[in-house]
Amino acid sequence: MDHDIAHASALPFSTDSLDGLAARIATGATIVGIGGSTRFSREVSGLQDQLFRRLVTQHGFRLLALQEHAGAVDRLDRYVRTGEGSAESALDAAWRPWRTAETAAALRWIRAFNRDHPDDQVQIVGTKPAQAQHEDYDAVLGHVRAIAPDRLPELTAHLEPIRTAHDLDEHVQQAQGAHPGRPFAEHARDALALLKSLPTAKGSEAVLARMRLIVDFHDQSVAGRGSFGGEDDAAADMLAGHQRRTGLRMVFWDGIAHTSAAPFRLGMVSDGALMPSVGSELRARYGAGYVAVAIGFHHGDLGVVTVPEPPADFLDAELGRADTPAHWLDLRGEHDANGEHGEDVHRHWAGPAKMRVISGVYDPAQDADAYLRVASLTAAFDVLAHVHEARAAHWLERVQH
Incomplete structure (x- = not known):
């Protein structure tokens, strides 16, 4: 647990500041x-974690999404609710960034919380149905x-390259020049066709069902959708x-x-199309009961890449002018962490904004x-938290960059 303690203490926010921020975002929130x-x-991940802990212990939140x-989430939920395995082994099937x-x-x-509160446990849930795994x-x-060893080399040529997407997304491989x-x-659909051409044998239907999961995984990926x-x-x-x-x-x-509680555009997308978000859909369902918090940073060495100071027209550049290692703002009609009048805060940040991603x-x-x-920062986010300098996350050993 030493690493856990060091991780929490390294955050550039005081305990009082985190308590105040958690109380602010919990008010009136369902999600x-x-x-x-x-x-x-x-x-960034540490602040997400520390806010979550306070929302659980001080404000009664009991779901982490x-x-x-579904398959990966089930393993995570079993670990936190029963202690099965370890935190690291529970993450084996999870998406690489986790x-x-x-x-x-x-x-x-x-x-630990669930062990101490067996009748009031935190549950972990996900945003996706079951999908293919290794x-x-x-x-x-x-x-x-077992049934057609002469076809195995052909099948292997389809499956071995594409299973790498479970460790490094296909669109990331494309961006890094590592894509085959x-x-x-296309490989997945050819593999499915190969399976369908084989004689029916014991277990064939179950294997076809697994292969269809694999096809669906690749069809529905960012690279597969092209979006x-x-x-x-x-x-x-x-x-x-x-x-x-x-x-x-x-x-x-x-x-x-x-x-984001509002649709947005991405600078990296050439057509600049307006895109909905999970948050904008939740805002439509829950109104003010959905509270959106954005955590950003000014610059830093993230291990996988060193990120320079942001362009002058980025929100992160303006937030980075504050003479503090970290701060937060409530953009709603209240007040910010420094006690400034809420109407002034809301008016100042109500226009369009570019945010670093x-x-x-x-x-x-x-x-x-x-x-x-976003067309309106205050429509997209209720609270901003900003860290001046970010450092690299600690990747588990089995994660390869």
Whole structure:
């Protein structure tokens, strides 16, 4: 637990400031979306974690929602509710950005809370239905090895390249120049056709079902869809369903492009199309009961990349002019952390804004395009938290960059 303690104490916010921020965002909220401008910073993920802990212990929140599929979420939920395995092993099937020491620390904290509150536990839920995992590829390969070994090399040539997308998203491989060339969805469909051409044998239907999951995974990926959007309405339905089913207050961790309470445009997308978000769908369902928090930073070494100071027209540049390592603002008609009058705060930030986004496809040479743009900052986010300098998250050993 030493790492957990060091992780929390390294945050550039005082305990009183975190308590005040948590109290502010909890007021009137059924769902709180806490979005980060990057998934690669220990400060950003640490602040998400510390706010979540306060929302649980001080304000009665009992659901943590992640952008994750049902199979992986089930493992995380079993660990925090029963202690099965370890935090690290529970993350084995999770999406790569979650596989950090910071996420493991958060899971251990939830497990400890649940152990002390067996009748009032925190649950972990996800935004996606069940999807393919590595064992599905193994099952398909094993089946063909047993019934048609002469077709195994052909099947392997389709499946081995594309299973890498479970460790590094296909669109990120494309951006990094590591992609083998042919679209993964095409390989998956050819593999399905190969399976269908084989004689029926014991277990064939189950294996075909696994292969269809694999096809669906690649068809529905960012690369397969050819878009960063497209799943927001379904994800919001999933989260709203979890909330209605349990009646519990929820915290939703994700990136700011997903938690924004208003549609947005991405600088990295050439057509500049207006895109909905999970948060905008939740705002439509819950109104002010959905509270959107954005965590950003000015600059820093994220390990995978060094991010320079932001362009002058970015919100992050304006927030970075404050003479403090970290601060937060409530953009609603209240007041900010320094006690300034709320109407003045709301009026100052009510216009359009560009906000830095550092994703897996970020290129420092194109830093000026790494932004999310909203027509009204106060419509998109209720609270801003800003860290001046960000540092790298601690990746678990099995995660390869």
